Amino acid sequence: MEKVPMTVEGYRSLDEDLKRLKTLERPAVIAAISEARAHGDLSENAEYHAAKERQGWIEGQIADIEDKMARAQVIDVSKLSGKQIKFGATVSVIDEDTEEKARYQIVGEHEADVKRGRVSVTSPIARAIIGKETGDVVEVNTPGGVKAYEIVKVEWV
Numbered sequence: 001m002e003k004v005p006m007t008v009e010g011y012r013s014l015d016e017d018l019k020r021l022k023t024l025e026r027p028a029v030i031a032a033i034s035e036a037r038a039h040g041d042l043s044e045n046a047e048y049h050a051a052k053e054r055q056g057w058i059e060g061q062i063a064d065i066e067d068k069m070a071r072a073q074v075i076d077v078s079k080l081s082g083k084q085i086k087f088g089a090t091v092s093v094i095d096e097d098t099e100e101k102a103r104y105q106i107v108g109e110h111e112a113d114v115k116r117g118r119v120s121v122t123s124p125i126a127r128a129i130i131g132k133e134t135g136d137v138v139e140v141n142t143p144g145g146v147k148a149y150e151i152v153k154v155e156w157v
Contacts, residue, residue: 003073005087005121006108011074014110018065021058029055068110077105080156083133087121091129092153096137102149105157106130125149 006014029051036048077088085091090105104119104126112120119126128138129151137150 001071004068004071004108004110005073005075006068006111007088008074008076010108010111011069011072014065014069014072018062018069021062021065025058026055026062029058077156082156083154085129085132085151085154087130088156090117090155090157091151092155093129093149093151096148096150101152 032051033048033055036042036045036051039045039047042048075088080086080088085106087106090103092101092103094101103117105117106121106126106129107118109120109122112118112123121127121130124142125140128140129136129149132138132151134151134154137148140147140149
């Protein structure tokens with residue numbers, strides 16, 4: 001079974017989603033199915049079919065989250081340190097062409113959210129900067145072409 005790296009925050013988020021699905025969503029859809037069954041003929045009952053479809057989606061989500069949690073390799077970023085960039089690091093970079101600054105934290109795949117500055121460990125930018133240090137310049141293949149970034153800061157927050 002392949003381990004999936006994730007931060008403590010990412011694991012907590014999955015756990016919260018799982019609890020919400022099991023304690024709120026699942027009972028609600030079971031109640032909706034029971035109510036729709038009470039309306040009679042199931043073959044032409046759109047409410048029943050919609051509720052069953054929703055139930056299937058919820059059960060799929062639960063199974064997916066349970067799988068991710070079972071394979072999780074939870075990494076506490078607050079206990080990491082060093083100059084070399086690795087999983088969990090928060091890295092400040094400057095685009096060498098535009099002088100635009102950016103700050104990214106390298107996180108697990110399911111935690112990635114570029115708008116919040118969280119990039120997947122498998123993303124092109126993360127793959128390019130892992131193993132590098134402050135002052136290094138890296139080239140990243142992006143959809144818009146090759147970009148060069150200078151690493152200006154590595155933090156463990």
